[in-house]
Amino acid sequence: MAERITDIGPPHYGKFLSPVIKENYGKWVSHEIIEPGILKHVAESGAEIYSVRVASPRILTTLQARDICEVADKYCGGYLRFTSRHNFELLVSDKAKLEPLKAELAKRGMPKGGTGHSITNIVHTQGWIHCHTPAIDASGVVKSVMDDLFEYFGSHRLPAQVRISLACCLNMCGAVHCSDIAILGVHRTPPKVNHDRLRHLCEIPTTISACPTGAIRPHPDKSLKSVTVNEERCMYCGNCYTMCPAMPLFDPKKGGVALLVGGKVSNAKSPPMFSRLAVPWIPNNPPRWPEVVQTIRKILIKYAEGANKYERVAEWIERIGWEKFFEVCDIPFTYQHIDDYKWAYDTYRTSMHFKF
Amino acid sequence: MAERITDIGPPHYGKFLSPVIKENYGKWVSHEIIEPGILKHVAESGAEIYSVRVASPRILTTLQARDICEVADKYCGGYLRFTSRHNFELLVSDKAKLEPLKAELAKRGMPKGGTGHSITNIVHTQGWIHCHTPAIDASGVVKSVMDDLFEYFGSHRLPAQVRISLACCLNMCGAVHCSDIAILGVHRTPPKVNHDRLRHLCEIPTTISACPTGAIRPHPDKSLKSVTVNEERCMYCGNCYTMCPAMPLFDPKKGGVALLVGGKVSNAKSPPMFSRLAVPWIPNNPPRWPEVVQTIRKILIKYAEGANKYERVAEWIERIGWEKFFEVCDIPFTYQHIDDYKWAYDTYRTSMHFKF
Amino acid sequence: MHKTPLLDQLESGPYPSFVKDLKRLAAKKPQVNDLLGQLERSYKEKITHWKHGGIVGVLGYGSGIIGRYSDLPDEFPGLEHFHTMRINHPSGWFYTTQAIREVCDIWDQYGSGILNMHGATGDLVLLGTTTDNLEPCFQALAHKGWDIGGSGSAMRSPSCCVGPARCEWAMFDTLEACYECTQHFQFDLHRPSFPYKYKLKFSGCPNDCVAAVARADQSHIGVWRDDIKIDQSAVKAYDGGELKPRGGATPYAKLDVKADVVDLCPTGCMSWDGKTLKIDNKNCNHCMHCINMMPQALKPGSERGVTILMGSHAPILEGAQMSWVIVPFMEVEPPFDNIKELTERIIEWWAENGKNRERVGELILRLGMRTFLEAVGLPPVPQSVIRPRANPFFYWKQEDFDAEAAGKKYYTTK
């Protein structure tokens, strides 16, 4: 084989920019969304670029990737990009090609959308496809939810952008913790320690210090060279399992889905906010997770009905108050909603500002 | 002596209510402030009671108390009360007595005021008059500040109520932590351990656990039966001294005054808020603390100029932003302002919402 | 008389001078002269001259007396002992001159003659006496109907706003509630057996004139849950300038109902078209702002009760806390048995679980709201939190799984 190459880093993006983009780099003056899924950017020079945003399940086979390339070759001179939410964008410099492109996308079952006041792609993670800690699958839940909310993907019907994200365990890969609606896989059993395996696989001090709540202690029987878990203090984060494979915490019945809502990232109007617990547990029901889908739809509908113009989910809830959120969405309030972690106090209501 | 009496509790307030108040108890319908310091309350029955609020230094000798009683006898049938901020109120049921009462108060140097958009009495504590942990005096600072701001006591000139409080040490007796302006005595030296006294006076485990930051450790020399202080971790709260008198932390030069601002208690418009650090240290300059007085005046003036109608200090600062507060009040921002205690994170600016 | 050149500078100025007052008394009372002398020393040296004193008290009680000794007893012999007595004040700090004079007489006899009207907790503080005088002074007061207040790890003297005695907004009888609770907890007020101090305060409405939210382990604040009563013609009178904003409390001649009331309503639940003021009461959060601005036009509704909030205290050890909502609405009436019973349950749990010097709010934070709520028999309510948790680190108990098995669902089923 040829000389071994390392540390070259990624290719320079400049190689992949279409001529219009290269020429007008840094000189764009404005944009329009001419229809859902199609952005038009205009440069100082008057040059235009049309970006057609297309839904992607993010998992792509090389077959599908080649199909996308085929489309891009045909309409975009071979230039395309992916977005920070895993849609792809076909970068069209010739306006005339827009209509045929739309037709071809429709034919191929590649839906355009995800712009403006829509529900764009769900940022998500590995799930049962590749990870060792998930409580739920990722891609299947995403497919189920997006199928249900599909009407909102290719339209601008909502009071504002709604960003949904999914993480299959508490590690929360992705920006799930700051999403309008976050779907989160949760375990609900403490790890079961396999003492035999632990002795061989894991370092005891590292395992103990992995636990945020201090629930793990050295096993009283020193000869075991293992650990015990104080189950009362365990909140099933799985951090010990990450450090030590001899401590699995899976339970098909108890694992499930939590929903968090009201997060955002942008600074537009209101500052970035965390998503907060809306539903602590929904059963894990593959292949289509109907209870999850239904609850998200309910929240979305209530939001769409209740929010002011331009109001993000977070802003709507903060305006009406969380107590009203639970009321209008018909979600029971439970002990789990009340924070009892490190900064809990700052979530307590130290005022008379509440509604009945 | 007669039979020993215990556990009778305080007298029933009913014994001390004037006839008008007793008759209209719970039946007041409205009030007016007919002039600064004089409230008029009207009952369903049409009955009226006038309350004339008078400044008090809170420390009263029996001589002064008897003087006040003299006035109350003359104009109020012997009925009076004190307020939650240590002013006293002369309860006049005969409107005709108001003018003569005002004249008598003026003559006696008993200023009326403290109502509405004023600066009312400064809630304060013992200071050098009676406590063992103060960094500063209480009554003397109060007198100095109120003399300076006196124009605001007997008038309604401010955009809203301004509540000033003082505590002479970090125990913060009083609602100092939720005041528009809080004057706080602070130490700045770690305790000096007197090992000899400690051995006799203090319990070592209690002393150690008194320290919020874990700065106190058993003395390595076990024979001493004493403790050492990790001076790096000590933030001079004096809690160890409260538990163990062998650990004084006084230092005439380093002790001083901190100012905290932007707290409030009422739920009116905005919820209750904590006061927050404005000035971490001002030298302790008896008998009139000129730097403290001057800085408070500056803050007050800037507030009065900058606030919207009906805006409390807290609301003004939250609207313009703390960075602007420091700018307009010409107060330097220091490391001390940045929280590094338990809930510090929640004070950090996790957004682009700031001003240059 | 001791020379007090520094203190003398505090005699001038328009605000009443405690130095002037103390000097009057110093002429008669040597210990007051000594107090001024020692205070002058503190002014010069910028340091306190008081030592701890933790053991003195009256027979049978463990609270209400703060022991104090001078560290300069030779120079100021009148301050060798200089303890304070906290006398439990009457609800709302109402007095007759006769009552005050009786206290003064006793205090002139047994103490320094210096008072605090009042202490920050609310007590009538008698400042400065000797160990020997404590018991006789106490009994003299007791025979006039007074008792000692709280200190140490005990129930502290409860306090309340002026409430129904002179305020149109009192949503419950703060004075009677304060009195009733004080009487009910007499034993615990005098015999400190709690982990730390426990304070009760009662404010008649969300204006919170005793700062209950900031400094009571258990704060009671009056609230209504039906509709604000509106007198539309009075609203017009405010808008027209016939009635003064906020009952005359302001520098402003005229109220702008739109700008000053409607636009400042924190929930945006009001509207005003120049003729009719409308309130969407379901979305009102009882902030009192509109009522404060137009006391003659608006009144709280008539379905009234108290909100109970828990946990406030000064910064030692965890940093200051404000009380948070535990019970959003409780109907109350004399003799306030439901408040007393809840308080008992709370204190029992705290006494059982709290560490030395751990306030109840800190204990709740340490053990978690669920543990607390379950122990005292209260349900979880969204009013307790401004926002639900952001972290995903929550616990489940066997009873939750049992409830699920019995059909409990956490998600919407409609």
Place this chain on the structure above:
Amino acid sequence: MHKTPLLDQLESGPYPSFVKDLKRLAAKKPQVNDLLGQLERSYKEKITHWKHGGIVGVLGYGSGIIGRYSDLPDEFPGLEHFHTMRINHPSGWFYTTQAIREVCDIWDQYGSGILNMHGATGDLVLLGTTTDNLEPCFQALAHKGWDIGGSGSAMRSPSCCVGPARCEWAMFDTLEACYECTQHFQFDLHRPSFPYKYKLKFSGCPNDCVAAVARADQSHIGVWRDDIKIDQSAVKAYDGGELKPRGGATPYAKLDVKADVVDLCPTGCMSWDGKTLKIDNKNCNHCMHCINMMPQALKPGSERGVTILMGSHAPILEGAQMSWVIVPFMEVEPPFDNIKELTERIIEWWAENGKNRERVGELILRLGMRTFLEAVGLPPVPQSVIRPRANPFFYWKQEDFDAEAAGKKYYTTK
């Protein structure tokens, strides 16, 4: 082919189906067939069937490969090894079809043929290959100009928004900054020697389209500090309905400049009299709202730079954090040396002081902002905090006393 009755249900519906796609490939690649088989098992049993894998990698590197083994290797032999390779994506995720095809060719040869376009950190993820194939696949890619991305206790592949390539609001060159930093930290990207992961993200403006504030240890967000540029006639066109709100992104036909822009400005620093839009720029906090609403009328100012915020990460261990402001404004230009240098200083301090698995934000919280700022040579600025501390528990150092002795004052002297 494995039977997959549950998964088959995910083939229908309007959203693109990953199952349909995988099935196409399963016909050619046995490991993909096995993947569907094992996934079906997971759907049935509601449990993952993957095991840890922590040792595999390519020669010389310690990052970029996630080892994975099936726990049912006998049933699904194609999954016995099923590691992913994270390939460092190009800035802004721009590609040519040629580049994608080259990657596909290599991946068809050495791996499963399954891709993630892209991973949540931004990498082009190649999903599923065996230990043996890692090195040759890597070198085949390297010869086409690709390198492996980050994983483990290392610098992670930085990412950025589309920025100046296609957005009018990019306040700095996000793509070049991302590229430059990626290149600069190549060593640390491949050789994990940090306490934990370290992520850099670059967003061109406060809309933050890569969610830098939420998930980058060091977040760079573009900002301006002079005045917003206003085209008054375009504002009128919006108000008149000639231009569509937010460039057409909404269901609304017409923008109400007063209600939708001015009244929603979080700082209240705008006014509109029907003719002229005014902005009090000193009080603007760069939220972007007005600009977002009227992209043709308003533009950020021309004094542009980045704000650096630090500390965000997902909830392990302390609960999730968002990044907070450390440097409110830094002028930057290629090759972004000042960003690189600051990053080096920060990483050095963190590497020295951080515990295993302690993110930099957690370390700053543990040791305090002062320690951090002093170590990396930055001054305290009020922009770092929304509010100053409420507790009175602050520290002093000898250098503070020295500064005071030299005349430093903390209070106003004017």
Place this chain on the structure above:
Amino acid sequence: MALAKAELVEYLYKMVEAAQGKKQLKAMDLQKAVLKEHPDQDKNMIKMAIKELIDSGRCVYTYFGGSFIEIPHVEGAAKH
């Protein structure tokens, strides 16, 4: 006294070898240990020595929640 590059590589290897099975060492643990014994050792040289150790294949990076440096061994989870 600072070690020459080749000595340093051996020194590091011995440390990893001694710790194998007892404690997983991170690159920073190695660096800190070297600097404790040889305070004048150049940090960059330590970095490069670790690189050499890894490039030679005598040690590998491993990952168990955090990244460590270990002697290559067969993965417990792999079925061979």
